[in-house]
Amino acid sequence: MKKQFIFFVLNFMVFCCNVQGTQLQGTDTLNQVLGSEDIVQPNGHIRQWQSVLNLWSGKLDSVKRKLSWVRNQADKAFIDSTLIFFTTARTEMLALGKSVKAAQLSEEVNRKKDQVTDTTGVLEITVADSLKLQVPQLLDTLRRMESGINRLVLDVEYLQRTTIHRREELAAIQATPTAQRPSREQVLKTMEKNWVKDGASTSYFAISTWGNRLFILLISLFYFYWIFRLGRKTPEHVDELTLHKNEPLWIPILKALLLFLVLLPITSLTVPIVVLEISYLIIFILLCLILYSELSVMKRRIMLFTFAYYIAMLLANLLLSDEHWTKLLALTVNLVGVYLLWRIGQRTDLKNPIGYLPGYARMAIALAHALAILFLVLGYLDMGRMWSLIAAIGMLQGLSLRAIRDMLLHDLQKQYQLSKEDSWFRRFDPKQMLATVDRIIRFCFAILVLLVLFNGLHLTREVATVFDRIFNSSHRLGSINFSYGDLFLAVVVVAASNWLQKTLKRIIDIPNGSEKHMQKMTLFPLFRLAIIVVGFLIGISILGLGMDKLTVIIGALSVGIGLGLQNIINNFVSGIILVFEKPFKIGDYVELADKKGQVMEVGIRSSTLLTDQGARVIIPNGDLLSGRLVNWTFSDSDIRLNMQLIVDKSVELNEWKAWLRTKIKSFEEVDRAIPIKIWTQGMTADSYQISIQVGIRNVQLIEKFRSNFLEIIQREMETKQIRIASG
Structure with missing residues (x-):
């Protein structure tokens, strides 16, 4: 809708250009409009059929412009000659359509009988007993020609109907004296003509x-x-x-x-x-x-x-x-x-x-x-x-x-x-x-x-004709026959598949989504890869590349992969293995070497971790698969923190454990649904070794809880003059 203004201007310029040379007076006959060139009769040859179709289309465009750009009411001589032209054009186009249809049926029958042999890259078929045609992609050419003939016939029939009603309107005007105009019959004929111009038919x-x-x-x-x-x-x-x-x-x-x-x-x-x-x-x-x-x-x-x-x-x-x-x-x-x-x-x-x-x-x-x-x-x-x-x-x-x-x-x-x-x-x-x-x-x-x-x-027929000439004309590159339409469609399919997989990622990727949503997204990278592969194969099939040519392309890619893309392929295969093995899922808290954080995305080539400091770290999938990976939330969603404390023997142990349990529950980072475990792991001559297991609500709160807990315990033990240390 935003480009409507541009199309208005362009069409106005086209009509202004086309009107030059066709601004004839109302007394001009159709022969003056069309010229003296004879219409070539179809003789069955494909290229000659196409020439005849193009010639009739050009003649029809000339008449159409004349009818549209006339200033005054056209005279009866021009209208009669125009109707004769329409009748002749319709008859010739129907005859040409029958010949094209017969050739099309003959080609389909020959293909079903496996009578076609292609040794030179050019199809040879028999349309008649004594006629041989050599045209690349013959069946597609015949179908496009048949479609063009049908559009031309429909346009001729429409113009013929409107011209007939224009003649009836002119007859009503001429039959009415000037002083009595407009008469009722004249108005009705005008309305009928304009109604037919608007395409009123069943x-x-x-x-x-x-x-x-x-x-x-x-x-x-x-x-x-x-x-x-x-x-x-x-x-x-x-x-x-x-x-x-x-x-x-x-x-x-x-x-x-x-x-x-x-x-x-x-x-x-x-x-x-x-x-x-x-x-x-x-x-x-x-x-x-x-x-x-x-x-x-x-x-x-x-x-x-x-x-x-x-x-x-x-x-x-x-x-x-x-x-x-x-x-x-x-x-x-x-x-x-x-x-x-x-x-x-x-x-x-x-x-x-x-x-x-x-x-x-x-x-x-x-x-x-x-x-x-x-x-x-x-x-x-x-x-x-x-x-x-x-x-x-x-x-x-x-x-x-x-x-x-x-x-x-x-x-x-x-x-x-x-x-x-x-x-x-x-x-x-x-x-x-x-x-x-x-x-x-x-x-x-x-x-x-x-x-x-x-x-x-x-302008629908003209637009369809221009589109057909630009996008459906056959071209040859080596042994490959293609058209710009097939090439454009293949590019569109591949681009659309790439756009679809990227758009799905943006649509489905919910920031701070629930854990269940993160689990459902685990196989999504593989689905995105499938979209790309299917789009590429469809694009290849549209171009008409056979398996032999596709095998050559894949072989060339294999050489390139073996020489320079080893790391990329390694990460790619590792990503597929990670998707199926699931050593971790989106939302898990993992640790690899000196990096640890929450898994935000599992991609085909790499994965993304969100560290405790808020940084996003991109790690190749090959490192995740081959390295020593620690998953803190592998089996379930419970997050537990283990700590050790060394406390002086001067405390009453049972009372101190009860106090410690109460103190731990006061922290907001603690998951109270998980039982707090405190037990004595060992002792020395002057101290106890106490082990603690605490449930944490989120993996990102572990460091915060540890820091706050140790600082508060240290301050309170100092006020009681009790020595304490962390293990």
Whole structure:
């Protein structure tokens, strides 16, 4: 969403560049637009098929720009020639699609029969009895070509429908005398034309297109089930926003419906504008119904004003034609939208997630309104109409997505608060978890904003074509065939696995966590290593590297390991052994040589100790495994301190032991749940040797207790003139 402003500027520059050379008068025919170059007929050759597809795509782009950048109503001759072109293009593309499909089926059959032999790195297959094709990665090429043909056919059919309705509108205008304009029939034809331009058809709702939408529906149902159960556990809070509640039943139902409508555009690259218009209108209405009672008076008025503005914008764009009053209406509504953006920028309800847009979003929407006003004034009605709809949908999208984000994060936070102490959810650090989820939500919403922008400008086919040419073109490096898309995807997978293991560490690592949590984290380093290994293997498989090439890479790495990475591998293997043997766990108090402290982290290469002085010492795992390690808390969590005292024989021993026991219990460092043991270990001619065993609450309190205890005992024995010493 933050980059919307940049995309607006870039698309405006693209259209300004493309309009040069295509600004023709309304009397121009299609041949003048396309030129005299003949369309090459497909003859079955792969490269020639691709050339034909590119040629038809270029011709269609020229016609599309002509239709979008015409100032006045196009004449009937141009419209008729355009319809002839669309009919011819659709017929040729369908025929080409059948040829590509036949070649694809033939290749699949040949592969199943093991009839393909690859001795030169180039696949040879038979498409027809007398035709041989030599193309690297042929099946993938045919599939991409088929996808490109389908996108082109859909674009042709859309433009054909809109052009037919434009001709009907022109016929209605010509049939109406100038004095009687606008007539009822003319207005109806204009509305029908604009309605079709917005993609109004039943094809989007066909059963065959509901595959991805069913997945979004399942996500929404799961979200409903989750928050419904969450609502039954949540105590009633008077000050909580309705959007943050999950009871009564109608609230989780509306929240699940909101999530479904928000995620609906992600299911396909091409989404009719009318679907986006209605979806975000419903989302906005539902949010206002949920939060209306909690809005301030001013924000209520702004929300009602926003609703009226949006309806007026849809109506103005539905009526937009060459009539001056429709242009004036569209200009007025766009100016009202700019004023509304200024009012939305006044932030009053700090706790309410709706009714406010950040500065960058207001700037981007204001730019869309400015472009719409500019194009309407210059007479480019189609361009003005597109930018008007983008601005209107963008305003509701910005208001809605901010509220949906706040809703999801609050539900996640509530789940953490209501989870039991020993549940898996409690392993996460709440702040890090919410920050990570927030970044993921923002990324998904940025994709939604781009989808609305591309569909509003009718650039989805062009974007898909450019993407396909950049990322799916085959390249060769030695004997390896690859594409930039595969290379980019492999890098993304490896980077994502590395990011995931680092993020999980930050999320799950709770400072000063409980001992049970520390014990559960013992095997976590191995899990992080598994994520890296799986990500690396997936990246290798995406690049298409076989086991023979992978064996060469591993052999080269083995030589490097043997020469210069011995210590690193030693520490790495020692870390794996420590994870399984568990000579110590996170939270134990250990001593190694002159270092002692509490184990804070067990990593793959090294581990971290927190000393009594507060310093963090990083120790290689090889030293921990091979050195003499003392674990003070190995068997259980009880921490016991043993000391020896030498006291003069002049004391009454039983009374002195009772006094000593009472004195020890007065220290706050002592764990009173552990029995204090005092016994006589030996004696000399003038003294007793007394042994003491005391339970300490925490390993870090041992030195503090020892120091305080000896100082206090020494002072009190001096007042009684009794000699005492520590053993």
